[in-house]
Amino acid sequence: MSSNRDGIRTIIINRRYFLLGTGSAIFSVLFASCSSNKNQSTSTPTNSAVPASQQTSTIKIGVWSVIAEDILKFIQKELATSQGLEIQIVKFSDWVQVNNALKSGEIDANYFQHRLFMEDSAKRLNLNLVMLNQTYLTPIGIYSKKIKSLSEIPNGATIAIQSDASNQDRTLKFLQSQKLVKLKDTSGNLFTVKDIVENSKNLQFKELEGPAIVRGLDDVVVGAFLGSLLIQAKQLDLRPIVQESTKDKRYALGLVTLQGKENDPKIQKLNQLIIDPKVKEFIKNTYQDAVVPVF
Template sequence: MNRRRFFLTALGSLTASSIFASCSQQSNQNSTNNTQTISQKEQKEVIKVGVTGILAQDILKFVNNNIATKEGLEIQVVTFNDWIQPNTALRDKVIDANFFQHRPFMNNASKELNLKLVALNTVYLNTLGLFSNKLKSVSEIPQNATVTIANDVINNDRGLRLLATNGLIKLKENSKQFVTQRDIAANPKNLQIKEVEGVQVVRAINDVDFIVSSAQTVALAGIEPNSMGEETAKDKKYALALVTLQGRENEPKIQKLNKLLVYPNVKDFINKEYKGRIIPVF
């Protein structure tokens, strides 16, 4: 993976991929073939899909190049550099769908942004781990160690629960649905827990003792993806889904992409390309 690709995101930038059959006919047929190519392009439905990272972008690129063009669909990818704008862009009809969030995150975003969002097919799961450039195991984590986790409600909850699973903190019994640092009952190592926007977590790895992130995210950042601890339950509710606005979910082009994302060769691509760091769930 190219390290630079993870860090370089361009808000609102568009990348579109189209493949057309090459022409090897004699010169007197060129005009006819060009007309046919233009006609093919005009007949394609274009769907704009928002993403926040290279994983979803690469999967959409694979679908576009290997499946979608045969089905008369052209996928245009719109890349955002935070986790808010892909949903507000749906509201503003800048994009038709997005592919960056799981259902719990979407449900919370719907409330916070006062949007009616709909999750369609789920595609892949990113599990969390504890990663460090300084430490090799949980037992090496020192007193007063610093750790960075995501600050959004859902992934903050996941991060804190992962720390608890690995014995680093203890959460209050009968905690609410989504825990925060206020729900920490014991912190024997006096961990200094720093919360940042999710897309910024991996960038803090050299400034703290360890981070809570996904294996694939740290791998894309050029970091050896060996986790000190992982989620014990690979809960499919955290699998990323194709999401759109309520009322648009039955539009033909959205339904077409929804079906293409769970084709068997997409699963083969994920397994071959990411070697278990992300898990297809269909």
Template structure:
């Protein structure tokens, strides 16, 4: 009889304890672009919940707001960019965001609906590039590697079309927001597209790109936050979860080389 009376009390007490633990979970907001960043964050969300971190994923489709929101203190961290882009953003916007952990590389590629190889690229062909400084330069460096152009400084990671020293095929360049590049493929001869936007548009970087960066790319995507939050337990748990063997296996199995682990 005693146990029958105490059982409901224990059940209520356990439920209250669990509710209390959930209520005291540390909240962590992270801005991300949809693929693969938000997808990877969704995978680690239950892992972080077990460690007392409630992950709030904020999805963005541009490359400016995720950094600005973190710099302004509205969001704790972001996951969408590589170090050269971060350096460029910090310089341009006078911010001091910091990278806290590498996760993966998205090999940058060139796509076309009009040609099957660079040998078919005609004199005066129209080439679309991302309009942000770091990715625009990344595109030019990749074109240089293919022998299509030559830059004044072959290693300039912030080169623009004005830094082209040799352009034997008289290529014309159109600079557009990175997210729009897959949509304008029918209107240009060649477009240099970030892998996350290529995948969102149904392109397979391994199969569809005319040429693509190798695994030696220095453009690894990383988790970014502020100087004040970089050593917080929640941020450290996030990085640890994203650099786990499970995430590495998921990237390798799902993307088959289109995205490569960087840890």
């Protein structure tokens, strides 16, 4: 009898261990399953990330003139957003500050100058600047509210010209092409009024900055300046007596950045957008002959 009882007790104990072991195994499986589900529910699927091609990048562009500002606004509205580019326009009150802002890192690029102006600024500011795509040219014209032809310019007349170095050089070359003055050979340096060696009409030169030269037409016989200044002065109805040829792209304005940054993807993206055919049509339709696309 004792042997039978011991056998029965052993069977009962083994059953208990079996049930306990089975229960532990089931619990472990359930716990592992719950933990796995919890981790799956809180993790972010890798394929939910926004593709790089659809991400928006922001570029800061410095401008001085209303023309460049309007062109960039058109690009932002019509072209840039669909390309994942956000353009932040940083406007400056004069053209000296724009390259300084590039030097300090305040902006990524600027859009206001032609190659000769850029080269002169680079020397003065000790900067390595790069000209990318050129987009438009603003021809220099001779304007007047008092006469209608160059032959009417009286002896001793005062002529207003732009005071900055590159545009004064350009203006004097244009006046020489019209036989109003003759310049000495400066061996590649920029011309100034001091380089005039012949002045048959004894013209008196008044050097003015920016839009002030348009406003100053009331006080002079003629003025020689960029047609874009008429837009800023809201005098597009004023037509030139004679205008510079638009074939020379040396004076075409383009996108400029620091050397080493020209291959930045966002700069290159804008560099392509500024020569889009829609931009060409916008320039032609908006500015008439005061601004001419060159691409």
